[in-house]
Amino acid sequence: MTNQPLSSNRSRVDLEYRRKTNAEEMRYQIVSFTLMIFLTLLAFAAVAIKGFTSWFTIPFIVLLAAVQVVFQLYYFMHMSHKGHEAPSMFLFTGLFMGLIIVLAFMTIIWW
Amino acid sequence: MSTIAQKKGFGAVLWDYLTTVDHKKIAHLYLIAGGLFFIMGGIEAVLIRIQLAVPNNDFVSAGAFNEIITMHGTTMIFLAAMPLLFAFMNAVMPLQIGARDVAFPFVNALGFWLFFFGGLFLNLSWFLGGAPDAGWTSYASLSLHSKGHGIDFYVLGLQIAGLGTLIGGINFLVTIINMRAPGMTYMRMPLFTWTTFVASAMILFAFPPLTVGLTLMMFDRLFGANFFDVTMGGNTIIWEHLFWVFGHPEVYILILPAFGIFSEIFSTFSRKRLFGYSSMVFATVLIGFLGFMVWAHHMFTTGLGPVANAIFAVATMAIGVPTGIKIFNWLFTMWGGSVKFTTPMYYAFAFIPSFVMGGVTGVMVATAAADYQYHDTYFVVAHFHYVIVGGVVLALLAGTHYWWPKMFGTMLNETLGKITFWLFFIGFHLTFFIQHFLGLWGMPRRVFTFLPGQGLDAGNLISSVGAAFMSAGVMILLINIVVTQVKNVKVGNDPWGDGRTLEWAIASPPPYYNFKQLPLVRGLDAYWLEKMEGKKGMTPAEPIGDIHMPNSSFIPFMITLGLFIAAFGAMYHVNDKPWAIPLLIFGLAVTFGSMLVRSFKDDHGYHIHKEELTQDEKGAKA
Numbered sequence: 120m121t122n123q124p125l126s127s128n129r130s131r132v133d134l135e136y137r138r139k140t141n142a143e144e145m146r147y148q149i150v151s152f153t154l155m156i157f158l159t160l161l162a163f164a165a166v167a168i169k170g171f172t173s174w175f176t177i178p179f180i181v182l183l184a185a186v187q188v189v190f191q192l193y194y195f196m197h198m199s200h201k202g203h204e205a206p207s208m209f210l211f212t213g214l215f216m217g218l219i220i221v222l223a224f225m226t227i228i229w230w
Numbered sequence: 231m232s233t234i235a236q237k238k239g240f241g242a243v244l245w246d247y248l249t250t251v252d253h254k255k256i257a258h259l260y261l262i263a264g265g266l267f268f269i270m271g272g273i274e275a276v277l278i279r280i281q282l283a284v285p286n287n288d289f290v291s292a293g294a295f296n297e298i299i300t301m302h303g304t305t306m307i308f309l310a311a312m313p314l315l316f317a318f319m320n321a322v323m324p325l326q327i328g329a330r331d332v333a334f335p336f337v338n339a340l341g342f343w344l345f346f347f348g349g350l351f352l353n354l355s356w357f358l359g360g361a362p363d364a365g366w367t368s369y370a371s372l373s374l375h376s377k378g379h380g381i382d383f384y385v386l387g388l389q390i391a392g393l394g395t396l397i398g399g400i401n402f403l404v405t406i407i408n409m410r411a412p413g414m415t416y417m418r419m420p421l422f423t424w425t426t427f428v429a430s431a432m433i434l435f436a437f438p439p440l441t442v443g444l445t446l447m448m449f450d451r452l453f454g455a456n457f458f459d460v461t462m463g464g465n466t467i468i469w470e471h472l473f474w475v476f477g478h479p480e481v482y483i484l485i486l487p488a489f490g491i492f493s494e495i496f497s498t499f500s501r502k503r504l505f506g507y508s509s510m511v512f513a514t515v516l517i518g519f520l521g522f523m524v525w526a527h528h529m530f531t532t533g534l535g536p537v538a539n540a541i542f543a544v545a546t547m548a549i550g551v552p553t554g555i556k557i558f559n560w561l562f563t564m565w566g567g568s569v570k571f572t573t574p575m576y577y578a579f580a581f582i583p584s585f586v587m588g589g590v591t592g593v594m595v596a597t598a599a600a601d602y603q604y605h606d607t608y609f610v611v612a613h614f615h616y617v618i619v620g621g622v623v624l625a626l627l628a629g630t631h632y633w634w635p636k637m638f639g640t641m642l643n644e645t646l647g648k649i650t651f652w653l654f655f656i657g658f659h660l661t662f663f664i665q666h667f668l669g670l671w672g673m674p675r676r677v678f679t680f681l682p683g684q685g686l687d688a689g690n691l692i693s694s695v696g697a698a699f700m701s702a703g704v705m706i707l708l709i710n711i712v713v714t715q716v717k718n719v720k721v722g723n724d725p726w727g728d729g730r731t732l733e734w735a736i737a738s739p740p741p742y743y744n745f746k747q748l749p750l751v752r753g754l755d756a757y758w759l760e761k762m763e764g765k766k767g768m769t770p771a772e773p774i775g776d777i778h779m780p781n782s783s784f785i786p787f788m789i790t791l792g793l794f795i796a797a798f799g800a801m802y803h804v805n806d807k808p809w810a811i812p813l814l815i816f817g818l819a820v821t822f823g824s825m826l827v828r829s830f831k832d833d834h835g836y837h838i839h840k841e842e843l844t845q846d847e848k849g850a851k852a
Contacts, residue, residue: 205407209431209434212431212435212519213434213435216435216522219522219523220439220475223471223526223538224468224471226538227526227534227535227538228465228467228468228471
């Protein structure tokens with residue numbers, strides 16, 4: 120990238136294109152950041168408000184956490200971009216293996 | 231700089247190897263260190279067979295026997311088989327994908343030194359009050375009960391060595407994903423590269439459970455925790471699960487690269503494209519995946535219940551399918567090929583029936599109901615030696631002969647190679663075939679002796695005679711290596727004459743920058759393709775230009791040395807030695823200090839200039 124002459128016509132088009140996509144990206148980041156704050160508030164609220172049993176709050180908070188992880192990976196760590204096929208494949212394989220092991224432990228050790 | 235070797239003093243060579251980040255030299259280090267540990271594990275095996283040769287023998291005591299079997303298993307799996315495979319992965323995989331080095335040369339060196347110091351630490355236990363004695367699986371109730379420092383050596387040594395393996399695996403993954411030459415698509419990668427890739431991915435997922443298990447064990451034994459102590463509310467079965475969640479994928483981590491080595495050999499010496507390449511890739515990935523779903527078949531008799539036993543039994547048998555695909559593909563590769571019987575091909579040919587026998591007994595022990603009879607008998611010992619020796623060790627010996635010219639520039643003697651093969655192959659079947667029957671006749675695993683007149687005498691004697699044959703084979707191999715290196719007759723690029731993959735397109739041994747110009751890959755078996763079109767070498771994919779190279783570094787050695795020292799501190803802390811905690815802190819300070827130096831010192835490497843590259847060429851021609 121550093122070797123490309125900046126003054127050429129082509130790179131000016133590139134620059135405008137990049138500015139546009141960056142702005143779009145920024146918008147997504149702000150939206151997901153706001154959502155994440157909102158989800159965090161929801162999680163706190165679920166604990167603070169009297170009347171919910173732990174049978175509701177614990178799965179609810181875990182669910183919110185999972186959503187936050189997805190936001191984090193896809194919008195802040197750029198996994199939604201192209202060229203991340205290998206990392207996402209490894210991530211999901213690892214997740215799958217981990218969940219299988221947890222499931223097995225839950226059913227055959229701590230039953 | 232010239233590629234023509236200059237005479238260097240011993241000190242200079244030693245320093246070169248201590249600081250090297252070159253994947254080819256690291257491969258030499260893995261081969262030498264792994265070879266030494268292989269010989270040590272072999273000596274332990276011979277001691278076991280001497281002790282069991284006759285009934286009521288007292289060649290070694292019961293306690294020493296436990297130490298010997300534990301160290302034999304641990305050494306062979308962690309310190310011999312894995313590093314020897316890593317030697318070939320390091321030596322060959324970057325060449326096969328047309329790369330100049332692995333993705334992280336510094337980390338590569340670090341991985342080697344971690345393995346080496348971990349192995350050294352483990353083996354120092356022989357001199358410092360006794361080796362680990364709870365079997366290579368080190369089941370928690372037994373190992374927590376074990377007196378002395380043996381198990382501590384096991385836990386800390388494997389933790390250090392395992393760290394090396396893990397970062398080595400990650401390094402290979404990144405290399406294969408990012409550093410393939412132009413045109414080298416995934417489906418054009420040689421099978422050895424594919425199996426390295428899948429095995430490295432398995433290392434990535436399998437070693438963390440081992441790390442967790444070893445950490446829990448370390449806290450139980452050294453820092454007063456009770457994760458596995460039933461009397462304190464712990465659960466001893468968790469260790470077994472964690473160990474086998476690692477341990478089962480581990481055996482596939484070993485066998486997949488072995489399959490890769492044989493795939494290369496079959497297609498090279500059948501002078502034919504590998505039959506069913508894409509199904510081979512599919513089978514490799516499927517074995518890698520299923521390898522994680524079967525760990526509890528090692529624990530059928532712990533009382534998992536019929537449902538869990540049935541699920542794990544069926545999953546285990548499913549692995550037979552992709553393995554069968556591979557066996558048939560190898561047979562079809564040879565069918566109709568113009569087969570040349572070189573030493574590597576002898577091993578490959580012998581591998582098929584040997585490994586299939588191991589696979590068949592594998593399905594037998596996977597049958598949960600039947601396993602209650604086989605469990606902890608010599609039948610199991612025979613099974614896993616048939617897959618590991620008949621698969622992995624034959625592959626290592628085959629790979630040694632096959633890639634020796636690429637790694638060292640000399641050909642091992644073919645006659646001596648074939649003598650090694652016959653001695654080893656006959657010895658192997660003599661040792662382990664009878665052990666199936668010893669198991670079925672009721673001989674339990676891990677016993678240090680047996681009584682006369684129970685029908686076990688002759689079988690054990692035959693088994694011990696076989697071990698002598700295998701030892702003789704390995705000795706001939708060592709003689710072969712020494713003779714070859716002393717004669718030092720250099721060979722060209724493609725000494726077998728039938729090389730198909732990229733490593734045979736460059737000099738033996740390759741220059742330190744591997745490829746002057748990265749090659750353009752136009753298909754599977756890239757070099758063969760060019761040869762068949764009458765070209766002498768690969769078409770370059772880039773003009774000759776400066777090559778960026780990493781600098782050598784002593785820091786990997788220092789990082790590891792720190793952990794090695796710290797491990798002693800952690801271990802002797804139990805005995806309330808006043809110097810233990812300071813030593814632990816000092817060791818960790820050395821490690822983190824070295825990492826700090828690495829982080830703050832800018833090391834941009836250096837460039838080999840275009841002029842030097844072209845001069846080399848002229849010098850070589852003149």
